[in-house]
Amino acid sequence: MGGEDPRGTFKTPITVEDVLNSRMIAYPFRLLQCCLVTDGGGALILVAAERARDFPQKPVYLLGTGESVETPMVSQMEDFTSSRALRVAGAKAFAEAGITHSDVDHLMIYDAPCSPPGAGFAPLPIYGLEDLGFVPRGEAGAFIAERSGLSYMHSAMYGMYALQESVRQMRGTAPAQIPNARISVCHGVGGMFAASGTIIMSNESP
Numbered sequence: 600m601g602g603e604d605p606r607g608t609f610k611t612p613i614t615v616e617d618v619l620n621s622r623m624i625a626y627p628f629r630l631l632q633c634c635l636v637t638d639g640g641g642a643l644i645l646v647a648a649e650r651a652r653d654f655p656q657k658p659v660y661l662l663g664t665g666e667s668v669e670t671p672m673v674s675q676m677e678d679f680t681s682s683r684a685l686r687v688a689g690a691k692a693f694a695e696a697g698i699t700h701s702d703v704d705h706l707m708i709y710d711a712p713c714s715p716p717g718a719g720f721a722p723l724p725i726y727g728l729e730d731l732g733f734v735p736r737g738e739a740g741a742f743i744a745e746r747s748g749l750s751y752m753h754s755a756m757y758g759m760y761a762l763q764e765s766v767r768q769m770r771g772t773a774p775a776q777i778p779n780a781r782i783s784v785c786h787g788v789g790g791m792f793a794a795s796g797t798i799i800m801s802n803e804s805p
Contacts, residue, residue, distance in 0.1 A: 615744075641759040643766065648804060659769040662698065662782070663799040665691025673792045682788075684795035685730035689786065692797035693732075696782075700732055704780040705768045707761040709787040727786055731797070758787040762798065769802040 613631060621630035651658035667687035670676055677683055693699070708727035728739040765783040767773035786797045 639760070641763050643759070643762060657770045657802065658804075659766050659800050659802055660804055661798060662801050662805055663692040663694070663696030663797075665689060665693075665695065665797045666795065667691070668790075668794045671791060671793055676792070681736070682726050682730050682792065682795065684793065685726055685786070685788070688795040688797045689731040689784075692784070692799050696799040698782060698799065703733075703782050703784050705765065705777050705783040706731075706733065707765050707783065707785040709758055709761055723788060727788075731784070731786060758789075761785050761787060765798070765800050769800050771802075 618629060618631040621632075623629055624633050648658065648660060651660075665688040667684040669682060669684035673679075708724050708731075710723045710727075724743060725739040728734045728742060729736050734742045762785055764773060765785040768777055768780045768783050771780075781801060781803060783800045784797065785800065786795065788795050
């Protein structure tokens with residue numbers, strides 16, 4: 600677990616009471632469970648490992664990837680408490696990378712799909728932690744309550760931000776750096792909570 604992220608929009612810790620007392624936006628989401636209005640962008644350069652060694656910055660290697668789509672509508676999900684798309688994408692990436700959860704030092708979970716409003720927001724980390732297999736079913740809430748997650752921000756490009764943070768962690772240049780991090784799992788969600796993608800990175804050549 601790294602320290603506070605100096606780029607975070609909210610610097611003061613937000614309590615459960617703060618969240619529950621904020622105004623209702625669209626049931627069951629209250630103001631402090633919804634994305635902040637922000638803008639931004641980013642880019643990554645993807646090349647063969649042999650080419651990356653010629654660059655001045657430390658390379659980061661892709662160990663595994665996985666993608667899946669469950670359904671075009673939230674209302675058509677097989678189980679509202681679990682996403683098959685997350686489970687499939689995560690399992691494929693882990694299998695391709697040849698790692699287990701105990702090998703992972705850093706995890707980025709896309710915590711709010713940009714459209715439609717209300718499709719994700721606050722619940723996404725709960726789905727991600729449980730469906731990717733980092734905590735047992737029903738235990739993600741308690742895990743997060745122990746301050747095992749950081750509040751940052753969101754824009755329509757948050758998927759890119761998550762990828763960039765994984766890269767920074769693997770390079771050892773992140774503002775909230777996890778010491779000696781070797782493997783990072785980055786997971787994104789798109790559409791109406793329909794599509795999922797998982798990328799596993801490492802700072803060690805496969």
